[in-house]
Amino acid sequence: MPNAKFQKFTLMNKSELKLFLDEKVILYNNPKFIDSDPIQIPHLFTLKEDIEIAAFLVATIAWGNRKSIINNGHRLMEIMGNSPYDFVMDFSEKNAESLSPFVHRTFNNDDLFYFLKSLQNIYKNHGGLENVFAQYSERNSMQTAIHHFKKTFFELPHLTRTQKHISDPLKNSAAKRINMFLRWMVRNDNAGVDFGIWKNISPSQLSCPLDVHSGNVARKLKLLNRKQNDGKALNELDNSLRKLEPKDPVKYDFALFGLGIFERF
Template sequence: MPRKRKRYKTISKKKLLKLKPFLDDLVVNIEEPDYINDDPVQFMYAFEDKADKELAGFFAATMAWGRRDIVNAKVEDLLQRMDYKPYEFIQNYSESDTPVFEGFKHRTFKPIDIHWLTKTLQSILLKFQTFERFWAFCAEQAKIQKRELIAVFHDQFFTLHPEIPQRVRKHVSNTEKNSSAKRLYMYLRWVIRKNSPVDPGTMSFIKPSELKIPLDVHVARQARKLGLLSRKQNDWKAVLELTKRMKMLDPEDPAKYDFALFGIGVLGSRIPDELIINKNVE
């Protein structure tokens, strides 16, 4: 029998409520307009038109893998290839435009991946008119099928072009494969949260209360230190566990605590020693 992985200690509900002021202060201090300048969300602010914002944001979130400065440079490169008109470019895209993507590379993204993502987005716009209507359709189907939104989004996204190579599919997460879906839930944080100094809040097909925490290695590490996450794996079960605790602190807007945990991990904020539950977090 394989040995069960040890879990990290978790915080009691009483201590969790005592932790709330610390996390809330971090959110207030980090969720400020200056945050936008170094984050891929900046590409949603680069456009006036809602369609341009949402499509540029989708590419930015999908490519948000690795150091933020490199991600930002790669998204800039991609949008430049689209003449900074993502909606118009996607709508009018044809096979003759594929040379535009030649030489593009980011992590495992290659021209073939961008080609098929663009082609699929074009089909979505043709069928649903707007990207938000496609998301709304997926959300409705998720409720009918009693499945997670991201899993349905993944299925529907690739239904439009069954001939898409398998390699392209890995760039759109599927929670039914136990993926944390960090990049897609970051995108949803951007488009769903309203009245935020950072998140543009362009869509309304679900409520902020339905969002999950975008779980990356930085957020997960700080969550474990604070006793907010017991799982050692950064997977879908960990997302559900962490989001459940964040909903205890703010049932209407749990995803705002992404700013606090990300800020501790990346932006240099410090956890007071008395708040650390697990000192030996890997």
């Protein structure tokens, strides 16, 4: 019966829970995971800047149907001539017309136009994406760094509506998509999924990308009590995961997400 199965997991002690989740990490943190995940888009590239720009843009649109996210991620790369860094650095008003066809839910061509201008500004004037995040990172958190990144990202003239596409943890957002992007860039999982190309930030500083799937599983496993998937819930989940694996707490994103999506836990 489902109730008996559920009770079995809620009665696990810390060591049993860690063993259970570690097994799920091994199951899902492998190259097979890439085929059904938006991370496949940055995996098309080998140049550091191509990878991080592709990852940032795809993470930005990573809400809604996963198939639609992946399809639109490929569409984005086609618009950019499958050379994201070159496209960003050469971007100007002249080639803005090529952006007109792109829409993903509420992210439209006006938003994309600004994102490309801002990315160009970050690479030309701020030392690149990694540098902006790294300079504001704290010992056990990237949430203040995300807040400062958003301020830097929107320092150019922009439409107010575009700001909603980057969350601010200091306004109690779980910032799921940015935390997912950081996981992709920082973790070196030796399994070929996360890239680990950012060396100035440690995996111990990362937070789990909290969404409806990981949140529901975390609550069933007593890793999280708060009902809302907000910044306070993220802090609670971070504390729980760091007790299990302080050096690499977000590896459990694979376990929580896999249990929710693939096992309907």
